[in-house]
Amino acid sequence: MGIAEGLKRGTIELALLSLLSKKDMYGYEICQQLKELSHGMYVVTEGSLYPVLYRLIEKGCITDRSELVGKRRTRVYYHIEQAGIDYLNEIKQEYFSMHNGILLVLGENEEGKN
Numbered sequence: 798m799g800i801a802e803g804l805k806r807g808t809i810e811l812a813l814l815s816l817l818s819k820k821d822m823y824g825y826e827i828c829q830q831l832k833e834l835s836h837g838m839y840v841v842t843e844g845s846l847y848p849v850l851y852r853l854i855e856k857g858c859i860t861d862r863s864e865l866v867g868k869r870r871t872r873v874y875y876h877i878e879q880a881g882i883d884y885l886n887e888i889k890q891e892y893f894s895m896h897n898g899i900l901l902v903l904g905e906n907e908e909g910k911n
Contacts, residue, residue: 809849811892814885817877858884
């Protein structure tokens with residue numbers, strides 16, 4: 798596993814819950830939003846996305862619903878629940894705390910400059 802993959806693995810729940818806190822989304826849309834909002838720096842395949850979504854469903858952080866699109870196609874939308882909002886706030890606080898600690902270890906100030 799590369800460095801970027803390891804970092805993504807540690808932040809994927811934070812990124813997903815953050816997107817879902819803005820609106821309900823389906824899997825492909827989530828992948829596209831992550832890529833677009835990060836200017837191509839945070840790319841997640843649908844194959845690696847779904848296990849995380851299923852884990853968040855099991856934790857009670859999100860729910861899913863199927864919606865008919867067209868005549869025969871269904872699309873699964875994911876919705877953040879209150880438990881997910883609470884969890885998002887908790888991991889966001891932990892992320893920023895860890896990020897600031899890493900900057901201190903690296904000898905960087907808050908703007909990322911020495």
